[in-house]
Amino acid sequence: MKKFIYLFLFFTAFTNAQTTDTTSVKMEWYFGGGAIINPDYNINSNLRDAGVKRIADVSPAFLIGWNATFSNRFSLEMELGFSGLQNKKKDGSQFLQVPASARFQYALIKSDRVTLSAGANFSVVASDLSIFDSNTVIDMNDLRPANNTGYVRLTNTSYFLGPVAQLKLTDAGKTFLTFTAGYDFGISNSKWKSDYVKIANPVRENGNRIFINLSIPFAVGFSK
Numbered sequence: 001m002k003k004f005i006y007l008f009l010f011f012t013a014f015t016n017a018q019t020t021d022t023t024s025v026k027m028e029w030y031f032g033g034g035a036i037i038n039p040d041y042n043i044n045s046n047l048r049d050a051g052v053k054r055i056a057d058v059s060p061a062f063l064i065g066w067n068a069t070f071s072n073r074f075s076l077e078m079e080l081g082f083s084g085l086q087n088k089k090k091d092g093s094q095f096l097q098v099p100a101s102a103r104f105q106y107a108l109i110k111s112d113r114v115t116l117s118a119g120a121n122f123s124v125v126a127s128d129l130s131i132f133d134s135n136t137v138i139d140m141n142d143l144r145p146a147n148n149t150g151y152v153r154l155t156n157t158s159y160f161l162g163p164v165a166q167l168k169l170t171d172a173g174k175t176f177l178t179f180t181a182g183y184d185f186g187i188s189n190s191k192w193k194s195d196y197v198k199i200a201n202p203v204r205e206n207g208n209r210i211f212i213n214l215s216i217p218f219a220v221g222f223s224k
Contacts, residue, residue: 026069030178032215033062036083036097040207043129043154043192047093052131055095059083063213065101073107075117094130099123099211103164103182113170121164121182125209127156129192154192158205160184180213 036059044054065079084096105119136150164182168175186209191202 024071026072027067028175028217029064029066030215030217031062031064032178032213033060034180034211034213035059036061036099036209036211038207038209040209042205042207043203046203047131050131052093053087055093055129056085059085059095059097061097061099061211061213063215065215073110075105075107075119077101077103077105079103092132092134094128094132096128097125099125105164105166112173115166115168115170117166117168119164119166121160121162121184123160123184125158125160127158127205129154129156153196154194154199156190156192156205157188158186158190159188160209161187162208175217178213178215180211180215182211184209184211 037057038055038059039057041055047054061081061083063079063081065077067075067077069075079099079101081099081101082097083099084094086092086094101121101123103119103121105117107115107117109116131152131154133150136148138148142148162182162184164180166181167179169177186206189204189206191199191204193199193202
């Protein structure tokens with residue numbers, strides 16, 4: 001995940017520094033929100049057996065990204081997001097995700113008002129799952145880990161690749177609203193891990209997901 005973030009920052013800085021007159025480039029930053037749909041978490045069966053509420057099929061998501069359009073038809077996007085839900089019941093859980101995506105698209109239809117593009121999306125999704133019992137009491141006079149239970153934290157990093165479609169609404173050549181939807185196929189078979197303890201009978205995630213986003217630009221770059 002850190003490597004992807006560094007690549008995101010490097011690529012945006014590198015592209016903004018280019019000064020060639022032979023390529024038409026339009027760049028802009030954007031922010032937005034949407035939803036991630038994934039009903040196929042393999043760990044849900046383990047949560048159910050433990051009496052813990054399963055991970056929800058749909059999670060809200062917030063995102064920030066950067067878009068570059070080349071020669072008026074090809075576009076590249078780099079995007080970072082945040083998604084999460086918390087169940088505050090007695091035997092609850094908190095599920096957080098940080099998806100980082102790169103997508104390449106081609107404008108199939110382009111007019112003064114509408115641009116319809118299609119392409120491919122690659123995502124790295126870092127997940128953090130906390131399972132807890134809010135009735136657990138921790139004795140500050142005895143902080144030995146073996147004597148304190150009621151909290152489990154697991155992490156997972158999964159990779160996805162799939163098709164994406166995007167609809168941009170424009171006015172006077174400027175984008176004011178973008179709708180993006182994609183279907184991501186799981187291309188990894190990644191284990192749930194822990195940074196602190198050993199894991200027995202590890203569960204792997206290899207399911208697919210759907211994402212839907214609405215975004216608007218907050219700073220327009222420049223055209224060359």
